[in-house]
Amino acid sequence: MRHLWSKCWKQNIVWLVAVFLVTGCAASMHTSKEELKTVTENEGIIIGSALITAEEAKADESKLAFLKGGKAGGRKYSLEMQQRGFKPFSTKYSIVVTPGKEEAFIKSMPAGDYVINSIRTKGFIQLRANTKVHLTVAPGKSTYIGRLVVNFPHRIRAGSGFNIVVYDDQEECIESLKKEYPSHVSDVVKGLMVVK
DSSP, rough: EEEOOOOHHHHHHHHHHHHHTTTTSSSSSBBOHHHEEEEEEEEEEEEEEEEEEEEEOOTTTTGGGGOOOOGGGGOOOOEEESSSSSSTSSSOOEEEEEETOOEEEEEESSSEEEEEEEEEEEESSOEEEEEEEEEOOTTTTTTEEEEEEEEOOOOOTTEEEEEEEEOOHHOOOOOOOHOOOOSSSSSSEEOOOOOO
């Protein structure tokens, strides 16, 4: 599915103030072994990974190529997630991803329906793109939600398009987490994310 970047300074400032007032900051998508031991019946565990790719530069790229935007591969990104619906006091979650490096995660969360609602560049100048990637946290279960891959062009700016795809690489993801979290990845159900 194609998405567009937007540069919205006023909205970013309002959101930044609101986020700090309401939640302080976003929660990491990594849960310690100790936290996973205390998962309640109203919580579930999600297991997945995220990967951001950027096209390679063209060999004959002009010195004025910067006018087409910043290099997508030279930034860090934050995939931001929260519960669906109007829940202003619910925890916000963030998956920080470096292009070319797959980020596997395992996280205990309250059961419910969630949406990855934006991708932001990290750093001084931020670009933000709205997304709609839906997932469900099942109570009392470990759920594999898929491998989220975001494909960027070589350079991005406000209005640049990109693609989001979800793959089912459950065996590979579980294998990468098995050593650190053996008891939580042994009985996993599948509930892949849906890009809308």
